[in-house]
Amino acid sequence: MRLFPLLARAIIALGVLVASLGLLRWHPPLLALGLATVVAGGAAGWAWTRARLTALRGWLHSREGAVALPGENAWDTLESELRYYFKQRDRRLRETRRRLGQLEGLAQELPVGVALLDPHGRLVEANRKAYELLAVEPDRGHGQRLQGWLREPGLQHLFAAEGPSLRQGTAPFHPDPSRTLAFTVTRKEDGTFLLVVEEITERLRLHRMREDFVANVSHELKSPLTSLRGFAETLLGDGDLDPEQRDRFLGIMHEQIDRMQALVADLLTLSRLEGQPAPVPPTPVDLDQLLASLADQFAPRAAERGIRLDLPAPGSEAGLQWYGEANALGQALGNLIDNALKYTPEGGRVEVRTEARPGEVAVHVRDSGIGIDPQHLPRLTERFYRVDKGRSRAVGGTGLGLSIVKHILHHHGGRLEVDSTPGEGSVFSAILPDRPPGGEGPGPSSERPASV
Incomplete structure (x- = not known):
């Protein structure tokens, strides 16, 4: 940085030249003239520099938050203000880095993929979810062009140079075509693209x-x-x-x-x-009484159809408990027994047994009916799903019974398990915890032999 202005430096240079000539020729007047010129140039430069420093000092004093004291000279003022400035700058940089780190952490935890692409469709930045859904390796993703996605018929318009700034499209997930992704692209003024990608498989399934x-x-x-x-x-x-x-x-x-x-x-x-909040109030439900009431309810229907209905004898299940709403749990077991009777031919058998497991109690409903093919088992609890639609309507089913059972057990913190072999019958098991939610203490003995 030059301290003096150009004119002062030129005068000083001229004085040095004249003084040098006077010294070489030992010409005292010329030497004196040169020295006088150097002094004059230095004085002019110093006066100019002091005027600038004085002006700077006045401006620094007029700034909000100035730290220089009135008694300090211009150099002290400049030094103190520069120290203050760099200290504040470092503090802002630290704060900016901290906020950027927070924003980056938030972006990495987003449940959707967010990525920035250059005008040619090359990846600039992306969060973890974007790398996962775009099937791109994070360590090699920077600068990689999304060739596979750009060739998708439903996505080719997303990265066009012309057209609306906001574009949307869907495409199957490359590693697993059964999953579907939704793409939203915003074209920015500088030609880059902001890409948001999310999986909508479950949303489409619900739709x-x-x-x-x-x-x-x-x-x-x-x-x-x-x-x-x-x-x-x-x-x-x-x-x-x-x-x-x-x-x-x-x-x-x-x-x-x-x-x-x-x-x-x-x-x-x-x-x-x-619409019911879960879980339900943990009211004790005596399984012995519940099964006894179901026996009274379904025994006449089983006898009418010539089916043997076996339920535990009264008092044999004393001490076994579920927790929740007795009416709802009775409806769940009733639906399972009703289904078993509907799909068991005349002369068949429906058996209801309990099993105490570590931490839970199961009620198994076994029938000797037609059985269910394995491909149908995952969809049995879907609303209106029927394995044999004609037979279901003939026996009076609405297609909602197992869906109701699943929802009731779910609200009680339990689950429904199904085991079936075509031609040999099925076993539907309603399983619930043997203690209320958050309850302590041991449940029924896990050494009790399983009936099923």
């Missing part, structure tokens, strides 16, 4: 379930309503209808009304369960 639910409810209600309408029109339009035939038509109409009532009741139960 399809809602569509299927509406379609299934419409179909389930349409059939009995069409039947009722047809029989009602026949009864109204034919006054001379044979009494026996009239009674048969009225009986069919009554059956269809019962079918619709059962469907509506199950829909209301599902709606209540899905």
Whole structure:
């Protein structure tokens, strides 16, 4: 940095030259003139520098937060202010780095992928989720062009140079095509792209379930309503209808009304369960009493169909408890027994047994019915899912019973397990903890032999 202005430096240089000539020739007047010129140039430069420092000192004093004292000279003022400035700058840099670290940490923990791409579609920066969903290695991702994704038909428009600044598209996840990703791209003014990518597989599945639910409810209600309408029109339009035939038509109409009532009741139960907060109050439910009431309820129906229904003898399960709402748990077990009776042929057997496990109690409902193919097992608890639609409607099922069981057990902190072999029958197991949520102390002895 030059301390003196150009003119002062030129005068000093001229004085040095003149003084040097006077000294070489030993010409005292010339030497004196040169020295006088150097002194004059130095004085002019110093005066200019002092004026600038004085002006700087005045400006520093006028600044908010100035730290120089009035008694200090210009150099002291400049030094103190520079120290203050660099100290403040270092503090701001530390604060900025801290905030950037926080923002980077937040970006890394986002459940969606966020990435910055250059105008050619090359990766500049990305969080962990983006690397995962884009199937790019983090250590080699910087500068990598997203070739595979850019070739996707549904994504080619996302990185176009022209068009709207906000673009959206979907594509299957490359390593697993059964998963679906949604892409949102914002084109910035400098030509770079901000990419947000998230997995929407579950969202699409729920959307399809809602569509299927509406379609299934419409179909389930349409059939009995069409039947009722047809029989009602026949009864109204034919006054001379044979009494026996009239009674048969009225009986069919009554059956269809019962079918619709059962469907509506199950829909209301599902709606209540899905809107119910979990978990439920941990009220003790005596399994011995619960199973005894179910025996009274289903024994006549089993006898009517010629099916042997075996439940634990009264008092044999004393001490076994579940925790929750007795009516809801009774409905869950009742649905399992009802299903077993429906799909067990005449002369078959339905057996209900309990099992004390470490930390939980299971109730198994075993039937000797037609069994279920393995590919159907994962979807059994879906609403309106039927393995054999024709047979399900023939036996009066709504397709909601197992879904209700699953929801009831889930709200009680339990689960439903299914084991089935085609042609050999099925075992449906309702399993719940043997103590209330957060409860302490040992449950029933885990040494109790399992009945199933």
